[in-house]
Amino acid sequence: MKTSIATVTLSGSLTTRLAAIAAAGFDGIEIFEQDFLASDFAPAEVGRMVRDHGLEITLFQPFRDFEGLPEPHRSRAFARAERKFDLMNQLGTDLILVCSSTHPAALGGIDRMAADLHDLGDLAARHGIRIGFEALCWGRFVNDHRDAWEIVRRADHAQVGLILDSFHTLARRIDPDSIRAIPGDRIFFVQLADAPAIDMDLLYWSRHFRNMPGEGDLDVTGFMRAVAATGYAGPLSLEIFNDQFRAGLPRMVAQDGHRSLIALMDQVRRQQPAIPVALPDFPPPAPVERVEFVEFATSDSEAPALESLLSSVGFEPSGRHVTKPVTLWRQGPVNVLVNTDPTGFAHSSYVAHGTTVSEIALIVPDAQAGFARATALLAQPHQQDRAAGQLAIPAIRGVGGSVIRFLDEGPDLARIWKIDFDSRDALPGAGLTGIDHIGQTMAYDEMLSWSLFYTSIFDAEKAPMVDVADPDGLVRSQAVRSGGLRVTLNGAETRHTLAGRFIEDSFGASVQHIAFATSDLFATAAALAGRGFDTLRIGANYYQDVQARFGLDDDLVDRMQAASILYDEDAQGRFFQLYSQPRADGFFIEIVERRNGYSGYGAPNAPFRIAALKRASRPAGMPRR
Numbered sequence: 001m002k003t004s005i006a007t008v009t010l011s012g013s014l015t016t017r018l019a020a021i022a023a024a025g026f027d028g029i030e031i032f033e034q035d036f037l038a039s040d041f042a043p044a045e046v047g048r049m050v051r052d053h054g055l056e057i058t059l060f061q062p063f064r065d066f067e068g069l070p071e072p073h074r075s076r077a078f079a080r081a082e083r084k085f086d087l088m089n090q091l092g093t094d095l096i097l098v099c100s101s102t103h104p105a106a107l108g109g110i111d112r113m114a115a116d117l118h119d120l121g122d123l124a125a126r127h128g129i130r131i132g133f134e135a136l137c138w139g140r141f142v143n144d145h146r147d148a149w150e151i152v153r154r155a156d157h158a159q160v161g162l163i164l165d166s167f168h169t170l171a172r173r174i175d176p177d178s179i180r181a182i183p184g185d186r187i188f189f190v191q192l193a194d195a196p197a198i199d200m201d202l203l204y205w206s207r208h209f210r211n212m213p214g215e216g217d218l219d220v221t222g223f224m225r226a227v228a229a230t231g232y233a234g235p236l237s238l239e240i241f242n243d244q245f246r247a248g249l250p251r252m253v254a255q256d257g258h259r260s261l262i263a264l265m266d267q268v269r270r271q272q273p274a275i276p277v278a279l280p281d282f283p284p285p286a287p288v289e290r291v292e293f294v295e296f297a298t299s300d301s302e303a304p305a306l307e308s309l310l311s312s313v314g315f316e317p318s319g320r321h322v323t324k325p326v327t328l329w330r331q332g333p334v335n336v337l338v339n340t341d342p343t344g345f346a347h348s349s350y351v352a353h354g355t356t357v358s359e360i361a362l363i364v365p366d367a368q369a370g371f372a373r374a375t376a377l378l379a380q381p382h383q384q385d386r387a388a389g390q391l392a393i394p395a396i397r398g399v400g401g402s403v404i405r406f407l408d409e410g411p412d413l414a415r416i417w418k419i420d421f422d423s424r425d426a427l428p429g430a431g432l433t434g435i436d437h438i439g440q441t442m443a444y445d446e447m448l449s450w451s452l453f454y455t456s457i458f459d460a461e462k463a464p465m466v467d468v469a470d471p472d473g474l475v476r477s478q479a480v481r482s483g484g485l486r487v488t489l490n491g492a493e494t495r496h497t498l499a500g501r502f503i504e505d506s507f508g509a510s511v512q513h514i515a516f517a518t519s520d521l522f523a524t525a526a527a528l529a530g531r532g533f534d535t536l537r538i539g540a541n542y543y544q545d546v547q548a549r550f551g552l553d554d555d556l557v558d559r560m561q562a563a564s565i566l567y568d569e570d571a572q573g574r575f576f577q578l579y580s581q582p583r584a585d586g587f588f589i590e591i592v593e594r595r596n597g598y599s600g601y602g603a604p605n606a607p608f609r610i611a612a613l614k615r616a617s618r619p620a621g622m623p624r625r
């Protein structure tokens, strides 16, 4: 698989972009003409810089408003093209993208346009250049790849071929299977982009909202299945116009891009095994079975506050790590580790973030396979020193530098609690039955990246993104679920929101809340009351509204209000949730009960819950300690 990315996708100087693209593992770049014009390098120098990075220039683009013009515009367009062919010779690239015309003087006419491309092919041949014709979905007369292909076919010139761009095809809801009728050797180049499903002007949507395959809602996989079926074997190139990426960290955006292409082509080969895909073999995505433990990194001085929170939720100290200062807290099947090691990874997490969730351990069907897939998808492996006889648990780095461990029910890894820990069986505590979801708070700019991380590594689905109103700004929330793992990614755009303040206080993205599951929240709430659990109080206004909205009976509403339990329902079932007061650093605990397959996260309650959390937390501007 030959991969490429357009310079427009990234931010920074040309040199910065090239370094980021090379570091991410791409084979080539599309040079967007504006990016070249804005640089101070001579064309030959740019060509040399690209090749010095081990890259090639796969495409020069765009050449606009060419086909179907009357004179004198037509001659001007040919003269302009010849100047660009000279430039391309100096850059060292032989393919130019001609995008369909939006020129006000353009006449259209399929044979006129085909004849223009044929003549351009003659001119290009003299310069050793090939022409690729692309239908912009807002083109005046050509806005559909099927029409662009018909023009290329009629141009009937060896130097003239078709360029496909998934955005233009999918944005117009053109059936991608129509690509299967095009000969693969007549497709000169393929550009890929996804986009969120938003109903808006096509040009504006394309220029600002494209994102990496898998990050949006378009069927880029269906598009690529069709392209692969034609036998096309040229570059797969990301052409992503996105305001966030253009202001983002080029290395991170480039790495996400490469990850998205690997994930995309892996999906294509699994869905269409008869058609070969040039990608090294690695294991298929698997669903997570459950979260086996979460580990907090803290210090001797901060551990007591954390442990009293755990104890108030029903956990009991149930064992110790055999060599490290790590305490195991248990209740029912739920395990939480508290690590006060003054050295090593946990300590660096603590130093970086304060008391924080430093590790999440997942049970997957096959830990080694999960790890192999994650690293094939460019996850960073995490290695740690361990004493002789202790288990080597494969691990990768996740959100905010935290660690995700892969465990399975195999003979070795299942014995973690016997070999690495001196542990006792759990007591029932307050009746918690598992970890329902983990809320990770991050800057809004990081959300697409981490949702791609989870959805590409695991067999996972994302829910539609929801906007949550914080009293001081907007927070977006994206839930991702893989089997028994649910994470909610909360992205803050301003530092005034509860999420934004948490990012500031914890120095970057990390877990802001853990939601435990119970099968009877009312019984759990009663058990917690006896343990000094500091419930987040919800006001009477909320209960009047919830009763009116759902027509709940008085007794249920009274019991909910007495325990500060929030309520939601969907087409399947009912949902009850309860929150703790926030810690000084903004971390909090949630406990939920899902009845009959309710699948959401109580999003309609989020504004009230956030307002209550904010009232309960320190005023803005006050120091943390």
Ligand SMILES: O=C(O)c1ccc(O)c(O)c1
Pocket: 061, 062, 097, 099, 134, 136, 165, 191, 206, 207, 239
């Ligand atoms: O937004 C544009 O004008 C534009 C230009 C070139 C492309 O390849 C494209 O897909 C869009």
Ligand SMILES: [Mg+2]
Pocket: 134, 165, 191, 239
């Ligand atoms: Mg394009």
